[in-house]
Amino acid sequence: MDLIPKPDQVVSAVGNVAHLVMYGGLADLRPMPRTLIDEGNLREVYHYRPAAGVEQSGDPVLLVTPLAAPSSCYDLRRGCSLVEHLVEQGRPTYLVEYGQVSFKDRALGMEHWIDEVVPTAIREASAHAGGRPVHVVGWSLGGIFAVLSAADQPDLPIASLSVLGTPFDVTEVPMVAPLRPLLNLELPDSLRPLTRLYQAIGGAPQPLVRWAFQLSSVQKLVTKPLALATHLDDREFLAQVEAVDAFTAKMIAYPGRAFGQLYHRFVRGNDFRGGSIRFGQRTIELSSITAPVLVFGGATDGIAPVAAVRALLPLLTGSPEVQFEIVPGGHLGMLTGRGARATTWEALDEWMSRWPAAPVKQTRTARKRPSKKTAKATPKRTQIGSNPQRRYDSKASRGLAGG
Template identity: 75%
Template sequence: MDLIPKPDQVVSAASNVAHKVFYGGLADLRPMPRTLIDDGTLREVYHYRPAAKVLEQGDPVLLVTPLAAPALCFDLRRGCSLVEHLVSEGRPTYLVEYGQVSFKDRNLGMEHWIEEVLPTAIREVSAHAGGRPVHVIGWSLGGIFSLLAAADNTDLPIGSLSIVGSPFDVSLVPLVAPLRPLLNLTSGRGAITRAYQAFGGAPKPLVKWAFQLSSVQKLVTKPIALATHLDDPDFLAQVEAVDRFMDNMIAYPGRSFGQLYHRFVKENGLVDGTFETGDRTIRLSDITAPVLVFGGAGDGIAPVPAVRAVVPLLSGSEEVRFEIVPGGHLGMLTGRAARNTTWAVLDEWISQWSTAPDPAATASDSPGDDGEGDEGAIGTGRRTHRSTTSRSLAR
């Protein structure tokens, strides 16, 4: 809105404020309909129902949420929902989330997600989609878990991996780097360690605060941004949707939070591409599936250099591709520009590494079918080459 608003801007702003007051908001927050197909300890796997008059066919996509963040990250609001986009394109779309974390889950470590939750979810999705390979998309910590699960289980039916905003070198994260020498002075007996041990993890308010801290400038300037965009209903709707996302943060289990804090933050344990679990070492170099890596141009939680650090660690992958896209940590995934940047690259990548459609299944399926008859042989129609590319879509 202009410093001296034009008449049409005043009318639009008044309409938006009235809509907010009388109807509660401008954003269409209806969730995409879904069906539970598998569940277990902190594991819920959902299949999103096909869109009306759209034929669901081809390889399935599995969306992997990070710990502590709600699945709203993939289904923020209508028009800015990756789920809505994938379903409208006819892709069999699935999601794994973890439900509410409680004190009884305090002893669960990251091994639970790497060794049990994600491998089971990938296999269940493949089976539900007729035995097809699964294209895994993980955001933030969900991307780290996806890579570690793929490295630890090289026989999983994975067609490709897409990693969005996942930092592998925390020494390159400006918010964390200055603190690491101080954190290491306590030898594991500092206030943070004592706090998460006492509470059985990181509580929801702390998780929300930490996420907000990464974009403190936006938080401080938010009232000004709202005042200057009162005539922009799409901007206001996005703010509403992000606020709802923030209000639905989930607690971290105690042991998992401890591993993240000590191994990832204090020790920068992923920088060499390995993760110690039990009596063995998981190595990212064991991943053979093609990997697409996204860095957000404005990401304060996972800056581009911290994310790009994973590329040389994926030496065994059939192809590694690195893309820089506009947006912060959440915006790069589901911001207003994501449709023409991140999502467009994802569409191209998944199509490149998808198996050939089964003509018989295509002919027999009808719009709205659940996809059970959609079958295909793993590897059919796949390119065999390896290269590393990097480009920027940031504007």
């Protein structure tokens, strides 16, 4: 609203406040209807029902949920729901989520998601869609799960891979970089309170996860009351804030061992930056990915800044094509903010339409992996900001090409 509100702004503000008081909110938080098609230990695979009067076509899309985040990241509210957008486009749309994490899951590490959860979800989505290869989309830590699964099992029926807001170099994350020298000090176990704490309680509890997510945008949190007061006439703004609050309230706990791996390997060791990640007796090489990859960086993302996300690009030497896009928004906003409809979602639509593939023979077990030598022989092209006429900040994206 203006400093001195206009009459129409006052009317809109009064109407919004009245609706809030009478109905408890402005956002349409109804989830898109879906059907459970597969489940296992911390694995639930859903198929979203087709929109009425819309014929489904094209290869299926699987949305990979981050650990500790609710699946509403992809279905935030009607009008700002990537799921709704894909369904209305006629895309067969699937999602894998993990349910509530409890103390009994404390021994589960990242291997559980890389070996079992995500690969099984890809195969189930492909089988349910008639054996079509799958466009895999992962946001935040979901992107890490998708990338590592694709690298570990290049034979998965993947048509393309899209990664949004996923940092691969924590030295470029302002929240973490200053702390790493302290975290890497050699201290006795008795002086490592964080390690002892997560081991004792079996992971990172839900309130801590919620607090950490809110801390990443502390400036917005502090100025939120003023922002709400000055936007009382903006129904869309108020609805978006309400939807983000509902998303944050549903954060899920981290299993103990998986949290420990992320803390030691990702935050302290920055292992992902080298492109080789060791789990037990095996090493996963990101150069083994043979699918085309689309990478998104959020222009104002504090959790996964552009430079931290861009670090993935030179590691994808086995991919036939890599495309990088900078889109508006912070960590969640780049995925499902009000501006994502004309930026991120359009880029995803264009990308997936470029990679139609023939049906594949679907099996329930992993097939023999192609050798690394074969994967690396595939020519690779890297595009930066592919559509300057439409894409937000494409000139800035292109400028990164020489960096």
